[in-house]
Amino acid sequence: MKSEILEEKYNFDLSLGIKPTPAILLDISNHILNIDKIFEKKQYMLIDGIDESGKTTISSEYTRHKNSFSIFFSKFNKGEFNIDYILENLIPQIANYLSLPNESNNSSIETFRRLQNKLRAIKKETFYFVIDGLEHSSNLVFVDEVLELINLDVINFRFVFTDNNVIAKREIFRKLNFGTNNVIGFGINEIKIYFKEFNLLDENIKIIHSFSNGVPSRLKIIKERLQESNNFNSLEIADKFENWLEQDIEKDLSKINQKKIEDYNLYIALISLSDGSYSLNDIAVGFDEELNKVEDLFSSLSRIFTIENSNISFTSNIYKEIFKKKYSLLNDKIKSIEIKINYEQPEIRYKTRLVEILFKDKNYAKILNVFEDNFIANAFSQIQNISQVNDLIDKVCKSSFYLNKNQDLFNYSVQGSIINDIENDIENENKILSLISLEEYDKAIVITDSLLSNKNKLLYYGKIAKYQKEKRKIIDDVLIDKIDLIFNTLELADYGNDLHEIVSDLISISSKYALTILNMGEGDENVNINELLFTKLSLAALNNSEEQNDSKFTDVLSKIENDKTKQINSSLRLFIGKYSFERLNEEILNYKDPKERIKLYRLWLENSDDKDNITTVITNVVDEIINSESNDIFNLEILSEISVHIYKIQNYESKFRIAERFKNLLGEVEDKGLFINKTTFNLNIFNCYYNKDLNNQEAINSLTYLLEEIKAYPDLLIRCEALMLTLEYIFDKANYLGQIKTNVINSFNENFENLLLETSDQYTP
Known part of the structure; x- marks a missing residue:
């Protein structure tokens, strides 16, 4: 980490919920050593254990140990479980590390992604993110949103989570290769x-x-x-433990009585009974009290409360439970105070919390009063989370319904506020196009920044970049960063009617977008894309090619079929197949995800005529597969797709050596996948050993072993399919395989007859 920044301010100084080093400290040196050791092989780490077993102590000390970027959620402050709280933590910390203080106050997802991308670019550094307490969220959708937000797939990021068998079960996390550090508190x-x-x-x-x-x-x-x-x-520990705590509380409260502070019971009740977290200023607002008096009160209760960045929390969950019992009769009073706190403060986060409190309390009339004309537009621009905005709209619509109000009136008012913003966007869009034509790109970017819709931003950023490339032959790095930030957060379906235009412009800017779009659309029948997109994609690919005037391109374009996958694949194959080996290596550097790099390598292998460098490319793919340690990559389907190209290697020794590497990989694959993939893989290996000029015993042995595997496979239909595939592979091979061919034909005929007998019963009347 940067020493000059560490001397000024540590990242963890800006972590809102980080706990101070406790008076009693687990000997965590072994825990930290264990986490460091696990991170040598894995990218993700769970600190698992029961509540108050010391997990937070370990994560806090690890945060200090690595000067990590961290988030600490409190189990009893449900108001912290939102995206805003994450951004308010991480953005200032990352900005501090990067020495970008001006970014600290801009708590938006766009800012967060932009700063994370700057960290990604520092490839020599490893960055650690510590997320403590996420397992306490009762909203599992929120847990998934967090896991998606923080960019789990970045190679030079490492992630530490505390857990109690919650995070590990999430779908997005189960696909990851993570280590676990178990914490069981103090031992004997x-x-x-x-x-x-x-x-x-x-x-x-x-x-x-x-x-x-x-x-x-x-x-x-x-x-x-x-x-x-x-x-x-x-x-008498078992009998008196809770009495001790109550005695401690009474001692501390007696100090407050001496100070004659009114309403102190309500201050404490608010922190005890509320689902949300509140600051010193919130309490001052709620009780019309001077801020310094509120601070004095909680400072005098340091045994019970801790104050971090003006936010108040309990030193132990045990105290929270005692106070909840003590003040349980004050629930109604506390609700009215919470409403006052959130109503009187202008920030959107208070308004959204207010709507949640009122809706939970079925106070529908007040919800409609809170909902101002520009509420949705402000919420969307500040929250930057469409699901949260939708949730707000849903609560207001339901409130309207429960009150028998005309829901259409509400809908029209919401639409009206949004239409005003859209009209402003249209006016700005005309300005942007004018500025682009005048080559005033910086001014065009500034106006594009002000657009409300991320989709519109992407549309016009793309146009600016396209014109910059045409006129200047270079695109500003800042503009590329802006495009990447939005491109990485939107789905194809979000592009709406501008789909074709956006995609066409993006691919004319850089080929890297073509592969990502291919990935986004592949196998997704719900994405509303028509043939025009893929025609434009093909044209864009041709325009990027160094040999765009070659008649082959025109011929292929004219023969594009209707099937969307064939269209996009044909354009990409033409595009990538013409890459030189050097250009391929340059493009590979644009992709951080090993799956994307392997896909690019595979498309090049399928379509390139370069025989000289094929050994190097296949070796690179094998290295990618081994280094990934991911079942998404390290599986038979990938191995069979790549191994089919080994036969193209001209040098027999090189071919044999790579075939041996693939054979060794087969034994390490955990995800065995479909048997037909394994058959294909083994036939590819046989093809490597096979040499029509020699009676190659290695080839015969590999084929014999494969046939034994097929014979032992229990599913008759799959056996027939595997035998047919084998026969296709060896049908035109040399005569020394003659007896094996005969055996395969006989075995196929026998199995096929058995299959007919089995299935014929299904059609007997």
């Missing part, structure tokens, strides 16, 4: 060391361990009592 020996000054008996230590479950906060409380009494037998 650690407790002995912690209480060594009291010379306790082993039996006493066992009682402490059994009651505390090794939880540090409980051990600290027991130790304080032991220091007061110096007599273990008088403690």
